[in-house]
Amino acid sequence: MVSRTRLLSAIAAAGALTVTTAGGAHAATGWQQEPVPVAAGNILALTRVAPHVSWAAGFQLRQVGKSMVLNPVVLSRDDRDAGNGNDGHSTPGTGQWRQVPTPGDGLATRANALAAHGADDVWVVGDNDVERTGAYGTPIFTEHWDGKAWRTVMVPTGPDVLSANLLGVSVLNQHDAWAVGIEQVVRGGEDQYPSIIEHWDGKAWQQTKLPVDAASLALMSVTATAPDDVWAVGSQNRQPVVLHYDGREWSMTPGLPTPEGGGEFNTVVAKGPHDVWAAGDAGRASGPLVAHYDGRTWTSVPAPGDGEIFAATQTPDGIAFVGNNRETGAPYGQVFNGRTWTDLAIPSQGLYSAQYGVLSEGGKLTVSGAYDTGEGQPKPLMISADVRN
Numbered sequence: 001m002v003s004r005t006r007l008l009s010a011i012a013a014a015g016a017l018t019v020t021t022a023g024g025a026h027a028a029t030g031w032q033q034e035p036v037p038v039a040a041g042n043i044l045a046l047t048r049v050a051p052h053v054s055w056a057a058g059f060q061l062r063q064v065g066k067s068m069v070l071n072p073v074v075l076s077r078d079d080r081d082a083g084n085g086n087d088g089h090s091t092p093g094t095g096q097w098r099q100v101p102t103p104g105d106g107l108a109t110r111a112n113a114l115a116a117h118g119a120d121d122v123w124v125v126g127d128n129d130v131e132r133t134g135a136y137g138t139p140i141f142t143e144h145w146d147g148k149a150w151r152t153v154m155v156p157t158g159p160d161v162l163s164a165n166l167l168g169v170s171v172l173n174q175h176d177a178w179a180v181g182i183e184q185v186v187r188g189g190e191d192q193y194p195s196i197i198e199h200w201d202g203k204a205w206q207q208t209k210l211p212v213d214a215a216s217l218a219l220m221s222v223t224a225t226a227p228d229d230v231w232a233v234g235s236q237n238r239q240p241v242v243l244h245y246d247g248r249e250w251s252m253t254p255g256l257p258t259p260e261g262g263g264e265f266n267t268v269v270a271k272g273p274h275d276v277w278a279a280g281d282a283g284r285a286s287g288p289l290v291a292h293y294d295g296r297t298w299t300s301v302p303a304p305g306d307g308e309i310f311a312a313t314q315t316p317d318g319i320a321f322v323g324n325n326r327e328t329g330a331p332y333g334q335v336f337n338g339r340t341w342t343d344l345a346i347p348s349q350g351l352y353s354a355q356y357g358v359l360s361e362g363g364k365l366t367v368s369g370a371y372d373t374g375e376g377q378p379k380p381l382m383i384s385a386d387v388r389n
Helices: 003-008
Strands: 029-033 041-050 053-064 067-078 111-116 122-128 140-145 150-152 161-173 176-187 190-192 195-200 205-207 217-226 229-236 239-245 250-252 264-272 275-281 288-293 298-300 308-315 318-324 331-336 341-343 352-361 364-372 378-386
Touching: 041 067, 053 111, 053 122, 053 352, 053 364, 053 378, 067 111, 067 122, 111 176, 122 176, 140 161, 161 195, 176 217, 176 229, 195 217, 217 239, 229 275, 239 275, 239 288, 264 288, 288 308, 288 318, 288 331, 308 331, 318 364, 331 352, 352 378
Parallel strands: 041 111, 041 352, 041 378, 111 161, 161 217, 217 264, 239 264, 264 308, 308 352
Antiparallel strands: 029 378, 041 053, 041 364, 053 067, 111 122, 122 140, 122 161, 140 150, 161 176, 176 190, 176 195, 195 205, 217 229, 229 239, 229 264, 239 250, 264 275, 275 288, 275 308, 288 298, 308 318, 318 331, 318 352, 331 341, 352 364, 364 378
16 A cells, blocks of 8 residues: 555545446536645645635745755635634735744644644644654654644654654544554564554643554544544555544444455545545555445445545535546546535646645635656645536
8 A cells, every 4th residue: 555655755345335427516617726835845634724714734845955854834824805814824815825833843844634623723743853853752743723822742752663653633622632643663673663543632642542453553544523433544454444432442443345455544534423434545456445434334435537545525515535546646536425426627737746635615625735847846736626516
């Protein structure tokens, strides 16, 4: 599988639903590139923090002497025509992405994910600053916005941890948030990559116990609908895996699709405990992997095209999935309304592009990521289109 490599570096089952590819929703039209104040880098995540305010997070590449350095970047956009911004940083009425200054701007690390429970409760999570320190046991970078000020909260790691990455985050309230990721641990002269799940209790991040050997897991994404309904997805021994937290403990979810060529889930979204979607990659021979949970069973949902899915979001017309074709670098984008699939017709950018974030805002869909122009540095991708019927 490629997701672990992608994220740790800088840059059909029984009972499957029957679907067609005739459009139910209207295909996105008029895709436009949105300028961002980042010359080189990758925008990995998007979220809505208020009715008119969106945030994005990722990393930028800067030349420092003869070296390229990674720094976290957080962006904000207020899409109102008039009024006062309520995120404390964006300029109202412009509809442009602007950089949000945070305490982590100078760290040699990335922002991999962000999530919000309103404009006064936003978490950004990333990697440890091993590039600068070169030391074992370096804590993982996270930061929190409470509506007035930023607070950096470093997550402790063990003395044998070389690198550590929080790859997904979900926020229920200021006293309840979850993050998942992977560590690189050197034990007995060998590298291991155990997964971690961290819980924020309002005071500190605490690592939680996993239901299986952490070294067998690669957790990529997490979503919480309630304190007793949290989902984490990824892979275990090259097969897709879903973990569930019931308010007391984490458990493995049985009955998942098992692609013959192996597979993994990269993203999970939930409307509630009886409507959960997981998506990712079913291997080179099979293409996209999509599964749905209805409160009783997980069902495989055959998806069209050839690509791997990195992000998903709810839209008025169904669930939107985005990613890219691993062979050609062409964008992958589809919306599923429960019966039919509609191609989003995301335009190609540069020689190769990867779509890592997606956000639905009423009738507008925004996709973020990076693209390669052949100049040696990834360019940040931020495009949007009207998807209203």
